[in-house]
Amino acid sequence: MRAKEDHHRFHHKVNMYITKKLFNNPTAYIILLLLSYALGYLSSPKPHTPPPPSRPRAGAGAGAGAATATSNSTIQLPPSLLDNFRxxxxxxxxxxxxxxxxxxxxxxxxxxxxxxxxxxxxxxxxxxxxxxxxxxxxxxxxxxxxxxxxxxxxxxxxxxxxxxxxxxxxxxxxxxxxxxxxxxxxxxxxxxxxxxxxxxxxxxxxxxxxxxxxxxxxxxxxxxxxxxxxxxxxxxxxxxxxxxxxxxxxxxxxxxxxxxxxxxxxxxxxxxxxxxxxxxxxxxxxxxxxxxxxxxxxxxxxxxxxxxxxxxxxxxxxxxxxx
CATH class of the missing domain: 3.40.50.150 (Vaccinia Virus protein VP39)
Incomplete structure (x- = not known):
C-alpha cells in the first residue's frame, strides 16, 4: 500500500515538473495549445451538409406552381429556383x-x-x-x-x-x-x-x-x-x-x-x-x-x-x- 502511494506521489511530482517547464517555455506552451485545438477540432462532430439540388428530370408531373411546360415534356424545377420570382x-x-x-x-x-x-x-x-x-x-x-x-x-x-x-x-x-x-x-x-x-x-x-x-x-x-x-x-x-x-x-x-x-x-x-x-x-x-x-x-x-x-x-x- 505504501509502495503504491509512493508511486502516485512520484508521478504527480513528475507531472508538476513538466507542467512548470512548459508554462515557463513560451514555445512549448504554444505548441501544446495548437495540439489541443487540433485534437478538439478533429474530434468534433461534422456539420450536416445538405445534398445539392437535384437536376431537372424529364417526365415529372406538375407540382406547387414549379412545373415548367414545354412542347414535348414537363420539367420539375427545384422550388429554390423560383423563390425570387414570388x-x-x-x-x-x-x-x-x-x-x-x-x-x-x-x-x-x-x-x-x-x-x-x-x-x-x-x-x-x-x-x-x-x-x-x-x-x-x-x-x-x-x-x-x-x-x-x-x-x-x-x-x-x-x-x-x-x-x-x-x-x-x-x-x-x-x-x-x-x-x-x-x-x-x-x-x-x-x-x-x-x-x-x-x-x-x-x-x-x-x-x-x-x-x-x-x-x-x-x-x-x-x-x-x-x-x-x-x-x-x-x-x-x-x-x-x-x-x-x-x-x-x-x-x-x-x-x-x-x-x-x-x-x-x-x-x-x-x-x-x-x-x-x-x-x-x-x-x-x-x-x-x-x-x-x-x-x-x-x-x-x-x-x-x-x-x-x-x-x-x-x-x-x-x-x-x-x-
Missing part, C-alpha cells in the same frame, strides 16, 4: 365591377377629381403641342384581333409613353360599340437620354412634360371618358391594383424591355388578369433576341404551363389556353 402582395378577395373601375381610380389616385378637369394649367399650356402622339408597334393588327375576340370592359396598358396604342385601342372599342375603360400605367418620365430623340418634349425644372402631353393627346382625341392615366411605376401601380381588386380583361405589357423589367411586369399583371382574359405585349422580336422580353415571356409560359402565340411583333398568352 410576389407576396395579397389581392382583394372581390374584384371591382367594370363599371366602377374608372371612379375607383379617380377616387384612390386623384382625390376624387378627374385629371382632365381644368387642364391644362396656365403655366403649362403654352409648352404643349395640340397633338404629339408617338409609339412603337402601336397600330398592329393584334389590337383589333384581340379586342374583337375578348370584347374587354377593362384594358390595362403597362407602358404608355405618349398614348399612341391606348388611343388606338380606344378608337377600336368605340367602333365596336364597347364601353371599355383603358388604364394607362406609366411614370411618364421616359428614360435617361430619351430627349436626345424627342427634343420637342419640354422640361420644366427638370420635370419632363410627358404626362401633360399625354393628357393633351387624350383630350385632342376626345377619349377622356375611356382613357385614364395611372402615373406611377409599373411595379407600384400593378401592386395597388391587385390590392384594390381592379382586374383587366386585356392587359398589354410594353414598358421596360430588359428581362428583369419584363419578367416583373408580366408576373404582376398576370395576377390581375380576369379568368379567361388575355395578356400580350410588344418587342418579342428585337436585337436583344432571347435575353430580354422574349426570354421573360417564354420562361413565364413554361413555368405556368401556358402557350405563347405570335401576332406580328407581339406575343400573346390566352389564360384559358394551355400549352
Amino acid at each position: 410576389v407576396t402582395t395579397r389581392c382583394a378577395a372581390d374584384s371591382v365591377p367594370p363599371q366602377l373601375v374608372r371612379q375607383t381610380i379617380i377616387d384612390r389616385i386623384f382625390n376624387g377629381t378627374s385629371p382632365y378637369v381644368n387642364f391644362p394649367p396656365p403655366h403649362i399650356s403654352h409648352l404643349l403641342r395640340r397633338r404629339r402622339i408617338k409609339g412603337w408597334g402601336s397600330y398592329g393588327a393584334v389590337f383589333g384581333n384581340l379586342i374583337d375576340k375578348v370584347r374587354p370592359r377593362v384594358i390595362i396598358e403597362v407602358g404608355s409613353f405618349l398614348g399612341a396604342s391606348a388611343l388606338h385601342m380606344a378608337n377600336l372599342t368605340r367602333q365596336l360599340g364597347l364601353d371599355s375603360q383603358i388604364l394607362c400605367i406609366d411614370d411618364f418620365r421616359g428614360w435617361p437620354g430619351f430627349r436626345d430623340k424627342f427634343k420637342d418634349i419640354p422640361m420644366v425644372n427638370g420635370n419632363v412634360l410627358l404626362y401633360f402631353q399625354f393628357l393633351q393627346n387624350v383630350i385632342y382625341q376626345n377619349a377622356i371618358d375611356s382613357v385614364l392615366p395611372v402615373p406611377f411605376s409599373s411595379g407600384s401601380a400593378l401592386t395597388k391594383l391587385c390590392e384594390w381588386g381592379v382586374v383587366g380583361d386585356l392587359i398589354e405589357i410594353d414598358a421596360g424591355h430588359d428581362f428583369n423589367s419584363a419578367w416583373a411586369d408580366i408576373n404582376r399583371a398576370w395576377r390581375i388578369l380576369r379568368p379567361g382574359g388575355v395578356i400580350f405585349g410588344h418587342d418579342y422580336f428585337t436585337a436583344a433576341d432571347n435575353r430580354g422580353v422574349r426570354r421573360a415571356v417564354n420562361l413565364f409560359a413554361k413555368i405556368n404551363g401556358l402557350k405563347v402565340q405570335i401576332d406580328g411583333q407581339h406575343w400573346v398568352i390566352h389564360s384559358a389556353v394551355n400549352a
